Amino acid sequence: MDSISQGSTQLTDAQRLDWLRLIRSDNVGPRTFRSLINHFGSARAALERLPDLARRGGAARAGRICSADDAQRELDLGRKIGTTLVAPGEPGYPPRLAGIDDAPPLLGIRGKVDALMRPMIAIVGSRNASGAGLKFADRLARDLGDAGFVIVSGLARGIDQAAHRTSLNGGTVAVLAGGHDKIYPPEHEDLLVALLDNGSAISEMPLGHVPRARDFPRRNRLISGAALGVVVIEAAHRSGSLITARMAAEQGREVFAVPGSPLDPRAAGTNDLIKQGAALVTEASDVINAVAPIMERPIELPSREPDDVSSFDEPDSSDRARVISLLGPSPVGIDDLIRLAGASASTVRIVLLELELAGRLERHGGGLVSMI
Template sequence: MISDERPRGIALTDAQRLDWLRLIRSQNVGPRTFRDLINHFGSARAALAALPTLAGRGGARRSTQICSIADAEDEIAAVRRLGAVFVAQGEPDYPWRLAQIADAPPLLAVRGRIETLRAPMVAIVGSRNASGAGMKFAEVLARQLSDHGYVIVSGLARGIDTAAHRASLGTATVAVLAGGLSHIYPPENVPLLERLIERGAGITEMPFGWEPRARDFPRRNRLISGLSVGLVVVEAAARSGSLITARLAAEQGREVFAVPGSPLDPRAEGTNQLIKQGAALVTCADDIISVLEPILGSPPPEIAEPAPDEPLDEPAVDERARILQLLGPSPTSLDDLVRLSGSRPAVVRMVILELELAGRLERHGNALISVPTH
């Protein structure tokens, strides 16, 4: 199998892992906020102690819901009963490519063979309402890529995802779940998950008992693209979750491939549009392999750790008011807030952190943020 492993980092202690889980499960704490809190306070435990004060300064109307020690211990125990483990960002088993994206999950629940996550992955995604030809071609690509040493990653959805997973059961495949480990969607693919974890893995960032909702699937899609070195879209309508995944892959610097289809088939409209926009056209697995081999064919150079963000800084009273005045329902960027407010980035990021913990901030694509008036 082609190597894509980058050993790095050290393991958390059990106490640290518990604190990390409590922090990421606390109200209004997402991956970006988690990172800012850890960078500023130095530990998850210190960040947990600071949450009520920060949320209050951001204008929270209710007390912040902080994940209790008991709830976190219960989740860890439930994960272990399934034979799964929590892997933290920065630990050796955490997929290094995923760790490079801006909103990488601090903790992944992994069920199956964790060593699968060290291999190079190619994502195959597409229509849930797939054609027979589309599913057959997804199977062919998955088998040929698997035989060449790639692990196939997809989202366990109906249609193209299912075809890609099934075709790579004999080697290894990774299913990224939109819900928790106890709520597999769609339910008819529970047997497929049970089979694929024998050689591959099922992973999720969601709480153990989380039942997936519509908005959770785009969140899952960023992990599918983030894990992979390249993403293949087999079939996709004009408005499709697969196109969201393709956009995320491009933003993450991944190679994007698309399978052309008949202009008369609405399931090919999205893939044909991707090709027009610059995605590599795919008619066989060699089209993918020839692009990826230069990336993975020789031992890659060490990737430098990203420079840490400038530590957050406390704003003066007038600074906080000035920054808040610039925010509203229209999305704006951090750079514009810094320029227009005259404050340092570390100060603006602290105000944004407070607003997010208070539940008043909305994040949009292209790193834009807004504060709804309601």
């Protein structure tokens, strides 16, 4: 039986191949992956059930299932460029990232593993940063690095780049929106190569994947998830950095914001964060003092759901119809679905899996789901 609880996870080569096949198959995201493993006990068993589940969920035809040859090809190509795929609980998988509810089942890592195991602070902000913003990012990254923290950011232009470059000697982690061989922006390939000497790069995307607009919010949840807290330096309204801050709050991370002039639109988002309760930052000690108590607490990691694998029979038509009737475009909690449907938890979860694998269901944070 496979396990995605944390601690002493160590996949065999065969399990790693099966896990990669499952997460690379159509309509299988991190939350669906976790549900499938918890329901069926192993990735191999889940792979065998995918076509039937999709059919029962209303799919006209089953989605693509990643072949063993394609998965092995990705593993082999990754090794050639120095990338390793690790599971939560294995060496190199950032411990705090492993604790979020949509942690990647397999994370591509490259560079120095020890950088990923040290406490991280995320620094993010405007791509079109001011000189003052870049100067502050440089100073904050340097002071936090001197205090023993690894700086994690998204390799973007502006604030991200400044934070990474200042942290090259002490170690910095770049979270990529595309595959390890598709760096964005392309002009930062030299920065990536330089940071691998003492730091690391991570990505959940397959090799060859060119980042699209929708991939950046997915990347942002990894930036915040790996860190103790997120510092936002210059962010306009509707900035991607504000998405990172929101995700950080949802993940229970500390959110920090650097104040700016009310006349500068690049500071509008950070000033709003402060109004909403983000901690105001003017020096590194503001961050260090806030995260010190968190570092003293053990990292709480999710355990395997207590589902009885042997009980997963096909839901009858009335149960399925009742669950589907309760779903709509507005997100609803899975616990509420179980209560309102009057069905067992395993029955509701199987129906949700069927719908998701048929491309009809979307999962949200906090155990919420909605119909597409």
